[in-house]
Amino acid sequence: MTATDSNTAGTQEAATVGNVLLSGIVGSTAYGLAHQDSDVDRLGLFAAPTEELHGLRPPKESHVTTDPDRTLHEAAKWCRLALGGNPTVLELVWLPDELYEVRTELGDELIGIRASFLSAPRVRDAYLGYATQQFRRLEQRADGSFSADTRRRTAKHARHLKRLCHQGYELYRTGRLTIRLDDPEPFRAFGERVAADPEAARPLLHEFQEAFEEARSALPEEPDERAAEGWLRGVRRRFFEVGA
Known part of the structure; x- marks a missing residue:
C-alpha cells in the first residue's frame, strides 16, 4: 500500500465515526522511527452530538480499531487527558501539517490553544x-x-x-x-x-x-482550564442539534 492509499484508508475509516474534528498519523511514523514493517498509527478526536450527552446512557468516549490502527477520543475525554499531560494525546496538536488527515475549523482552534493544556x-x-x-x-x-x-x-x-x-x-x-x-x-x-x-x-x-x-520550566504550575472549557463549550454549541 502506498502512502497515499494508506492516508485514504485512514480517512475513510475515521469517517465511520461522526463529527471527527482532528485526526492524524502519530507514533513511529510521526517520530521518524518507523521501519518497513511498522504499523501506521492514527489518533484523533470527535464530538458526540450534544443531545446524546443528556441521555440515560452517554455515548462511547473512545473508539479503538485495528487494521488500520486508530484511536478516536470524544472531545471532552481528549481534553481531560491532555490537561493531565498525557504524552500520547498531546502529540495530536503538535504534528507537522502534512501528517493531519482530518483538520476542521474546530480542530484548528484546538491547535491554537494547545499551550493552555500544559503545566x-x-x-x-x-x-x-x-x-x-x-x-x-x-x-x-x-x-x-x-x-x-x-x-x-x-x-x-x-x-x-x-x-x-x-x-x-x-x-x-x-x-x-x-x-x-x-x-x-x-x-x-x-x-x-x-x-x-x-x-x-x-x-x-x-x-x-x-x-x-x-531544570527551570517554561510552563505554568497549572494548565489554563478556562481555555479548554471555552473550546469545549463551543463544540457543544456547534453540535447541539440532534444528529448534527
Missing part, C-alpha cells in the same frame, strides 16, 4: 511516568537472552523510552513539542544496545530524572 508538574510526571513504564518492561527482560521477537520489542520500548525523555524534557523546558526527531539514528542505536542489555537503559532514565529536577 510543568503534569508534563514532568506524565513523561517521566511513561518512560519509567517502558523501563519496567525492559527490566522484566532479564539479561537479554530471549527470542528474536522479544529483542525487537525490547529495542522498540527502549527507543520510545529515550524519545519520551527527550520530548518531555523539551516540552518542560521550552513549552514546545517537536514530534519528528531531527536524527533518529541515536534512538535506533540506543534500542539495539538495550536489546542486548536492558540495564543499559537505567543511566539514561536517571539522567533525565535529574535533568527535570534541576
Whole structure:
C-alpha cells in the first residue's frame, strides 16, 4: 500500500465515526522511527452530538480499531487527558501539517490553544511516568537472552523510552513539542544496545530524572482550564442539534 492509499484508508475509516474534528498519523511514523514493517498509527478526536450527552446512557468516549490502527477520543475525554499531560494525546496538536488527515475549523482552534493544556508538574510526571513504564518492561527482560521477537520489542520500548525523555524534557523546558526527531539514528542505536542489555537503559532514565529536577520550566504550575472549557463549550454549541 502506498502512502497515499494508506492516508485514504485512514480517512475513510475515521469517517465511520461522526463529527471527527482532528485526526492524524502519530507514533513511529510521526517520530521518524518507523521501519518497513511498522504499523501506521492514527489518533484523533470527535464530538458526540450534544443531545446524546443528556441521555440515560452517554455515548462511547473512545473508539479503538485495528487494521488500520486508530484511536478516536470524544472531545471532552481528549481534553481531560491532555490537561493531565498525557504524552500520547498531546502529540495530536503538535504534528507537522502534512501528517493531519482530518483538520476542521474546530480542530484548528484546538491547535491554537494547545499551550493552555500544559503545566510543568503534569508534563514532568506524565513523561517521566511513561518512560519509567517502558523501563519496567525492559527490566522484566532479564539479561537479554530471549527470542528474536522479544529483542525487537525490547529495542522498540527502549527507543520510545529515550524519545519520551527527550520530548518531555523539551516540552518542560521550552513549552514546545517537536514530534519528528531531527536524527533518529541515536534512538535506533540506543534500542539495539538495550536489546542486548536492558540495564543499559537505567543511566539514561536517571539522567533525565535529574535533568527535570534541576531544570527551570517554561510552563505554568497549572494548565489554563478556562481555555479548554471555552473550546469545549463551543463544540457543544456547534453540535447541539440532534444528529448534527
